[in-house]
Amino acid sequence: MDLFLSPRHNQSSAAIESAAKEVGWNVHRLTNWRVPESYHASASGITAYGEPLFVAAIADALDLALIEPTFSWLSNLPAQYLKRKVELTTLGEARRLNMKTFAKPADDKCFAAKVYESGAAIEASQLLPKTSPVILSDVVDWELECRYFVLERKVMCSSPYSFDGELIDDSFVESDNNVNERSIFIESLLEDETVPLPPACVVDIGLIRGKGWAVVEANPAFGAGIYQCEPARVLPVLARSLVLRRDLSPSDHPWVLERTE
DSSP states (O other): OEEEEOSSOOHHHHHHHHHHHHTTOEEEEOSSSSOOTTOOOOTTOEEEESSHHHHHHHHHHHTEEEOOOOTTTTTTSOGGGTSSOEEEEEHHHHTTOOSOEEEEESSSOSSOOEEESSGGGOOOOTTSOTTOEEEEEOOOOEEEEEEEEEETTEEEEEEEEEETTEEOOTTOOOOHHHHHHHHHHHHHHHHOTTSOOOSEEEEEEEEETTTEEEEEEEEOGGGOOOTTSOHHHHHHHHHTTEEEGGGOOTTTGGGOOOOOO
C-alpha cells in the first residue's frame, strides 16, 4: 500500500506514518501537494492522509475517488440517534435565522463551527456562495465526545477527545460506565440497517447532558485526527477511504461526492 502524507506534520500524521512503516507500507511524506513525476503506483493500492484539500489534490492527480459521508447524512438520521434538531440548509437561508444556533459548514472548514447568536452572526466570508451547504442544530451541552474509526460498519478503534468542551489527552480517565454506554450506543447505530453508512469513515458520538448519547457528526477518515486511537487499527480504514475510480463498486458510488469548482 502506498500512503501519501501531507507536508504538515502533527501528532496524528506522525503516528500514522510510524504505524504504516511498521506494517510495510510505502510512505511518501511530500514536501508539497504534487505527486512526484517519478512515482509509480503500487499494485497493492494507494491512500492518503492529511488536510482534506491535500488529500483531494492527491486524489485528482492519481484518479482516485474519496469515500466520505454525504452532506445530508447527519440531518437524515433517525431522531433517536440525534436527540436534537439538525437541519441541512444553505448559507443564505442560515443567515436569516434570528435565534441562537450551532452552525457548521457541511463541506470544508470555510467558517468556524460553533454556537452563533443568530444566523447573521455566522463568520463566513461574503465571497462564499449563498448556496454553500450549512448544518444547523439545536444548542446542546456535550459532556463527553468520542471518535470511532469505522470499517464496513465495524468499529476498528475509538478514543474520547473532548470533555466539557475541552480537548483531552492520554491522562484522561473515562469511567467504565461511560465506556459501556457509548459502546452500546455505537453498536446500535452500526447494526441499524436503516442507517446508511460509508464503507470507511469516522463517527463522532457524545453524551448530551440531560438527554443521553447521540451522534455528533461523521467525517471522512482521511482527514480525521486519531487522538488516542491505535494507529495500526486506523490504517485499514484509511486504505478503504480512497479508491481508484476504475475500481469503484456500485455500493461505493453514493459516497463519492462530485464537487463543482
